[in-house]
Amino acid sequence: MxxxxxxxxxxxxxxxxxxxxxxxxxxxxxxxxxxxxxxxxxxxxxxxxxxxxxxxxxxxxxxxxxxxxxxxxxxxxxxxxxxxxxxxxxxxxxxxxxxxxxxxxxVPQTRLLLSRCGSIDPSSINEYIAASGYSGLNTALSQSPEDVIQTVMDAGLLGRGGAYFPAARKWQGARAANDDPRYLVVNAEEGEPGLFKDRHIMEGDPHQLLEGALIAAYATGASQTYIYINAEAHLSAQRIETAIRHAQEVDLIGD
Known part of the structure; x- marks a missing residue:
């Protein structure tokens, strides 16, 4: 062709x-x-x-x-x-x-979270995979949950909501909880005034959010995940729903 x-x-x-x-x-x-x-x-x-x-x-x-x-x-x-x-x-x-x-x-930027935004089709799981998508999940699943949390700790990954709380600390707390089932909640509501940081990812690279959620769920032992999206972020919700459907079709996630 x-x-x-x-x-x-x-x-x-x-x-x-x-x-x-x-x-x-x-x-x-x-x-x-x-x-x-x-x-x-x-x-x-x-x-x-x-x-x-x-x-x-x-x-x-x-x-x-x-x-x-x-x-x-x-x-x-x-x-x-x-x-x-x-x-x-x-x-x-x-x-x-x-x-x-x-x-x-x-030029001054080193683009990480937004590196694929604007250049791939957000409705195509194949384009995401071709751009190294879900390789992080594959790596995580080859390790123990504890090792995944330690990797996140060593990386110094922080929250993006303004408080910059260490992500690994949250994951450790969830992993140590004795009660089941455990739930993972992805806060994409953008409740802070004037922030639109989550929509760019959900609209431009939604599978990246799903991959991160799957890694976090594996590390914490969560069996169900909820993604909380602002009621006015219609395009974000639409593209996340499409990504979820495509991930289900290839058995990456359940119902």
């Missing part, structure tokens, strides 16, 4: 407010039937000020980043995606903006 050009539209709670959904639908309609281009709806990579963003990745891996894309830009973008000559297809010009515009934002 011939390699295709990947067109990634970043659609998250932030970019929806500036027309990302409409941009994605316009591109879907314009590219319908074109077998040389695959359209991917991803989450936001955190550069919300540049939304809507469209990433064009050609078969060689070169990436063109189009920022603040509007419906008015779609005809020009389509012209460069489906050009009349090969030279244009290999090096499509930018519609507006470019990777250099975001250099000051991305």
């Amino acid at each position: 011939a390699a295709t050009t990947r067109v990634i539209v970043q659609v998250g709670h932030c970019s929806q407010s500036v027309g990302a959904t409409q941009v994605a639908e316009a591109l879907r309609s314009a590219l319908s039937g074109n077998t040389g281009v695959s359209l991917i709806i991803a989450g936001c990579d955190g550069a919300c000020f540049a939304a809507p963003q469209v990433l064009v990745i050609n078969p060689s891996g070169d990436t063109q980043r189009h920022t603040n894309v509007s419906l008015d830009d779609i005809p020009a973008l389509i012209e460069f995606l489906i050009p009349d000559n090969t030279a244009q297809q290999q090096h499509p010009p930018l519609v507006k903006g470019g990777s250099g515009d975001l250099a000051s934002f991305f």
